[in-house]
Amino acid sequence: MAFTLITAKNRHANLVINDHSIRFVELLRSHPLTIHKWREHDLPPGIISGGKIADYETLSNILEECIEDWKIHKRDLRFLVPDSLVIIRKISVPKDIQDDEMQGYLYLEMGSSIHLPFEDPVFDYFPLKTTEKTKEILLFAAPEKNVLEYANLFATLKLNPVAADISPLSLYRLYDYLGDTSEKEILFTVQFDITSVTIAIFEGTVPYVMRQFPLPFESNKWEIRRGETANEYVYNGNENEMLLQIEDIQKEMNKLMDFYKYSLNNGKKEITLILLNGDHPMLPFIFRELKENSTVPVEILTLKGNARIKTASIPPGHFLALGLALKEVK
Template identity: 30%
Template sequence: MGLFSKGRINIVITNRFLRYTYPKKNKKGTLAFGEEKLPEGVIKDGKIDKDVAFSKIINKLVKKHKWKGKNLYFCIPDDTVVIRQMQISAALSKEEANAYVRNQIGVSIHLPFADPSIAIEFLSKEQENQNILLFAYPKEKITAFQAVFKEAGLKSVAVDLTSLSVYRYYYQQRDKEKENVLHIHWNQDALELTAYRDHKAIFIRYMKIEALDEVDSEQAKQVITEYTREITRIIDFYQYSITKGEANINLLLLTGDFPFLKLVREELKNVTTIPLHNIREELPIKFVDALGLALKPEVRKGEQ
């Protein structure tokens, strides 16, 4: 684990759990980790719904692990993220492109929420146009988390998406180059499908799942059968609609905290011939998102 950044806290938030990693004292390059189950309704649809309860949980962790004053990197639920491929003038610098996109929101760029937090990534460049990816997320959700963390004595440095963090971990340990990857992040209450082309997230689909605390394997199989149909549909959608027949998914990446991931893996092998990546587990697989977040490069002040 020597590649992990030292001296910072990494927290991943879902609607049901909070997972974290942080450097072990006097053990260079190694991480301590943990998980807190969140009381029902504390986080709802990726948003803090019970401020006092969430604050108590964070303050308890800060005190227990002596995190006060530490830099914090955190992941928020991907339920409302928007990813769009766009074209802008090739003459624009990255800074100018950011300003241009911000000015076009509400004019030529329409989003399902107001006051977004945005980020852009440059893709390929044509003669007159620059292809970009736009990532947009409701700013109010982010600032609500930042306020709680600040009050607890943590210094929020960067925010990431869970899907990007998992892919970062996969990318660091991949053994073969795959250009079209479908990340299947299957949690107890949600299924998130993110398609990557040339290591860039170009499509995301988020689906709520009824969370069942107590479920047997037969009930799980019914749920798995239902949602693997949706996965195969997205695989076809990627080939014929997103890439216009130019590419097809050639690797599946399965992660999440769903307790029956082994059954999901078996069902995927039954319904598709696409290979599944085997993640080398340094921690239980549900912590892959937190491990990937810990691999995020250090961010300088003013960056995200």
């Protein structure tokens, strides 16, 4: 197999920003997949809250420092829209709406026949199936104000935003690249981070359901051990409080699996695999708990032992940024 080099001119910066960190991944080559570098900068509480920028000036200053240190000035940029901002909804539209008319139709129907919990959305859609009278589509939407706030911030700092994505798709993209997917699989992905948990249900390559659950984050109970390329997060609070948080999330997961099986599919479809990833320091414990308490097989996402990826030492906290970097890789 020939080496496919990614030159400095076409290397994309891939950024994932959440309430507690900024993470970055850059590829060196796509075949074999080789990661050039990955970096992380922690964010103090209050700069981003629930995915929304709360302190624009401080975030801008930190990002400017990151861009300088990571040498990504003037790069094309891919970024993730924060999970808390994203809505996924299955809707039906008239069958006679043509593909080239769909975007305009959806735009006109926002706020009338299509109701979202925010005004002025940015959106995309994925076609599902056509019946005798309707077309079913999956609508992805987020509030334009918040998405543009990120995009404009990046542009002000001399980055060029060229693509926005959502975290379940980035996670699935990496899972698919590793060659573990099955056409008949109904995948339940769990991104378990220290400030939130995002759950999605995939039928094939399509995320039909997505939910995010915030986790309480008290900075005085966490120690951040800063490394050259990634940070380590250590919880020093009451362990029972953390165990209760994990137990609550497991209950929400079970509710969502039952909702998918019984409410959405009348008992005819059910989850075939739970896929776990995240930056939470108790992820190995969470994995064991899920395996012991679930009738569904559970896997933790790993790069080790996979021949398709040359650099396997990148930490799981950066897997979303790596999945984002795979967006154009075939």
